Amino acid sequence: MVQAVQGAKVVVTGAGGGIGAALARRFAAQGARVVVNDLDAARAKAVAEEIGGHVVAGDASSVVDEARDALGGTVDVWCANAGVGRDGGEPGQALREEDWALSWDVNVMAHVRAAHALLPEWLERGSGRFVSTVSAAGLLTMIGTAPYSVTKHGAYAFAEWLSLTYRHRGVKVHAICPQGVRTDMLDASGSAGDLVLKPTAIAPEDVADALFEGIGQDRFLILPHPEVAEYYRARAADPERWLGGMNRVQRQWETTR
Secondary structure (H helix, E strand, O other): OOHHHOOOEEEEOOOOOHHHHHHHHHHHHOOOEEEEEEOOHHHHHHHHHHHOOEEEEOOHHHOHHHHHHHOOOOOOEEEEOOOOOOOOOOOOOOOOHHHHHHHHHHHHHHHHHHHHHHHHHHHHHOOEEEEEEOOHHHOOOOOOOHHHHHHHHHHHHHHHHHHHHHHHHOEEEEEEOOOOEOOHHHHOOHHHHHHHOHHHOEOHHHHHHHHHHHHHHOOOEEOOOOHHHHHHHHHHHOHHHHHHHHHHHHHHHHHHO
8 A cells, every 4th residue: 555645535537447547446446535537427437436436527627626525625636647649730731720729728738727726725735746647758759649749748847847846845746658558549549559559558557556656656757668768868868869760660650551
């Protein structure tokens, strides 16, 4: 058991399936009280009933107050897990502004809005935990999907900013950055996901394992795929070589489409 979450009041957004459901189950198994949030009310209800939690359906950007009320007026842990993947159109093709707007709203601004609502209480009492499900795309990038790659960089940057700004005031922040995870989002990622992500894809439960190990060690950066650390170092040490390697992956993908 991870003592830091026993009895904690936890909200997991996008928890109707995939990583979110795995996180909700793990927090509940560790003795936390859990609110399960998802746009799909039926899926959220199913997970909540399974774990003995509360269901708060709806947009992750606007459920802080309702989730807080469901937990008796306090939130200890917020898991900003809800996310979307959109390709947004390649340069030279029709630009799908709505895909960019949705990606910014869900992958970045939902995190910003939640933190804005939670921080006053957390700073007053000197404790709180913000868990951001980012992606290895937030540290590296992902072929074929500019909105996803760009906004996941934004999600990582916001989590990093929260940590460096408030850690001395008792706010803990964790950024989870997996590569492929066997979820509906991976299934919808098409041939790019098949090429880059599926060969080393892990189960959502493996992501939950990595998070709880990181919580126990009080680590900011959570890497369910340890090899991402090497890729990140290589990217920083020699950007030209790294970009050349990624371009080779891009060209390989183009031959398969």
